[in-house]
Amino acid sequence: MESGRELKITLIGAGTIGLSFAAFHLSHLTSESQLTIYDTRPNLETYVQEALSKFDTSTLSNSSRDFSKIRALKSLQEAVQDADIIQESGPENLNFKSELWAEVERHAPRDALLWSSTSGIPASQQSANMKDKSRLIVVHPYNPPHIMPLLELVPSPETSADVIERTKEFWEARGRVPIHLKKEVTGFVANRLAFALLREAIHLVDTGVVSVAELDKIVESSMGPRWAVAGPFKSYHAGGGEAGLKGFFKNIGGTVQDCWTDAGEVNVGDGWEQKIFTEAKEAYGVVDTNHRDGATTKVLGVVQNSGS
Amino acid sequence: MESGRELKITLIGAGTIGLSFAAFHLSHLTSESQLTIYDTRPNLETYVQEALSKFDTSTLSNSSRDFSKIRALKSLQEAVQDADIIQESGPENLNFKSELWAEVERHAPRDALLWSSTSGIPASQQSANMKDKSRLIVVHPYNPPHIMPLLELVPSPETSADVIERTKEFWEARGRVPIHLKKEVTGFVANRLAFALLREAIHLVDTGVVSVAELDKIVESSMGPRWAVAGPFKSYHAGGGEAGLKGFFKNIGGTVQDCWTDAGEVNVGDGWEQKIFTEAKEAYGVVDTNHRDGATTKVLGVVQNSGS
Incomplete structure (x- = not known):
């Protein structure tokens, strides 16, 4: 076609x-x-x-x-x-x-x-x-x-x-x-990945480490722009230098596992909802998606012009 | 100061x-x-x-x-x-x-x-x-x-x-x-969030849903550029329209929970390492971090110029 x-x-x-x-x-x-x-x-x-x-x-x-x-x-x-x-x-x-x-x-x-x-x-x-x-x-x-x-x-x-x-x-x-996708997995891939991060995000706000707005700022000023350019495997593969992803896990695999072991596995209905919904509303009101979409279009433009 | x-x-x-x-x-x-x-x-x-x-x-x-x-x-x-x-x-x-x-x-x-x-x-x-x-x-x-x-x-x-x-x-x-950060939590916030997503990424590659390079492309063409502009809470708050994050969870909280329930909780040493390290090496060799850093600088530039 x-x-x-x-x-x-x-x-x-x-x-x-x-x-x-x-x-x-x-x-x-x-x-x-x-x-x-x-x-x-x-x-x-x-x-x-x-x-x-x-x-x-x-x-x-x-x-x-x-x-x-x-x-x-x-x-x-x-x-x-x-x-x-x-x-x-x-x-x-x-x-x-x-x-x-x-x-x-x-x-x-x-x-x-x-x-x-x-x-x-x-x-x-x-x-x-x-x-x-x-x-x-x-x-x-x-x-x-x-x-x-x-x-x-x-x-x-x-x-x-x-x-x-x-x-x-x-x-x-x-x-x-x-x-x-080679398998009909629940939620497909993009949402599964995003929801895995969201789950930990909810846990960190629910336990008082940062606020909803602070958590968003953290993502916007670190892994967001990084992953717009190089996905997580590529980024950590780069982080391991010549030893690649293997080197990355050799260096900080212990910290990675510590984070996984300590992860907060919240569920829908656990009671975190009120605090987090309220904080989001207070921080953002109703989001102007046109502004967001215009900015996203620009981000995609510079990434595509940079080649891969 | x-x-x-x-x-x-x-x-x-x-x-x-x-x-x-x-x-x-x-x-x-x-x-x-x-x-x-x-x-x-x-x-x-x-x-x-x-x-x-x-x-x-x-x-x-x-x-x-x-x-x-x-x-x-x-x-x-x-x-x-x-x-x-x-x-x-x-x-x-x-x-x-x-x-x-x-x-x-x-x-x-x-x-x-x-x-x-x-x-x-x-x-x-x-x-x-x-x-x-x-x-x-x-x-x-x-x-x-x-x-x-x-x-x-x-x-x-x-x-x-x-x-x-x-x-x-x-x-x-x-x-x-x-x-x-209001608490000295293991791994701090950014790495905990990124490693939560990485854990699910490893599971999805390990179970044959997508390859290392395909998973990176998914992130680079979806949540990477999105989160460079608006973090996860803000994005999902926008996704819920006037009802905000509460509306988002009302609409698709069931799918979110299904993904959480089905999440693959891999651990370091589970045996996924060989396949994933090899795929990363074959896909990327040694990453040119100068190119990545130049592209990331441009992304940050357009986001900052777009205001918030």
Whole structure:
């Protein structure tokens, strides 16, 4: 699937994620291509255009503000019947998704790619009612997907190699970072990693070592910028000098293990919630995500220009 | 302690961290100020100048290449006797540090600030042989400190409020991010957070979900750039919209807990080492830290220019 030829992309669901994908696809459509949005909201066309108009302009190319390319439809059959790609960003509900894919399968072209943006419901469950389960793959973005380069490709054991490969090619051709996960692991990779750090963060605030705002400042002024440039393995491999990661663990493996042994394994409902929710609200109020997104776009720009 | 007046800073130890602090201090000295390096290496002056010359020039200001301001001394007494600040970046060895501070205390001015760069030995242990334990505080950098803004200030229960405050003022006056930790927790905060994520990263590679290089790409294209701009609490608080962090946990707290429950709690010596050390070596060889440091400097530049 080359990015040059005519391409028909249908988005199912015009929530936050669906709209952000719409902005992304608009930036990468050729003149003959078509973007369709299927949703059951009233006044769908107006809603979509107004919502996209609120995005921070520094995060969008000019073409992603050409809303005339968007077709808003309320008939699922009509929306998918000639699509090359059908990308679902609907409610996180297994019944919804498994019924949707059975219906999509009845109307969509046989070789259309079927993508789910789910953050937690594996393709193997979503495809339960499908006749051909080889067609579905999870394409999990990091929010918001019109800015963040990562897509986690999570096939079920029945997803075909061809579907995985064509999906990967689509995103690579558009300068994105699609990573193929070899197992349908709970929460996928990015969230598991982030939540592991969040768990320790909650413990450290809950036990009074630092405040919510102080913890954020620590991350923003240390591992955030570092990991924007070199991920954790690469960073610690560098930290070990010529002996690499092995040298790193030889030098400070004892401290690493001490931290792991001492880690605070909080759980949802343990009672830390009130203190931490309140501190976050007092520190941040309602966050201006447009400012955050503009700054993130700049960070990604300088990293990409620095090469790897 | 204003940054304007004459200031005498003495660094103890000319290893990687000590030299990086030397580069930082050189950039911030006034013309009347003085930087002294104490170390027992032969040909200390030549060694220091050659080592600093190898730093990536984009990460240094012009003044931090004016090596004429550095005094290299092999007598501890001479190095500390008129210092305002004595910053230790010596071996991670309790005996070395506790003996050092007892000796420093005998020769240094009574109100000199005493800072340890240790990544793991708390001030309460280092000060064991000191007469006045209120003077010592850990000032733990994120490597390399001439680039990374974070300094974790970790007092012992006996460190005076005045020492904490003067230390904080020093770094804030120089545009850095000093964060005061209220408890001497194992590994301090930044490393605990990073090692929590690393633990899950090792588990995910060890169980074959992704490779070392793929895991790094995931972090570099998602939470790295995000957390350079907004730390984890702020990010998830934003993710919850107007309901903030509370809304975030209401929406996906179930997935968060599922990830925590399923987390892979690997330990040092569990047998994952061979696979992961080998993959890191094959993926990265010896990392060019100058390129990494140049790119990190650019990332920090755009974040700082974006305001907060």
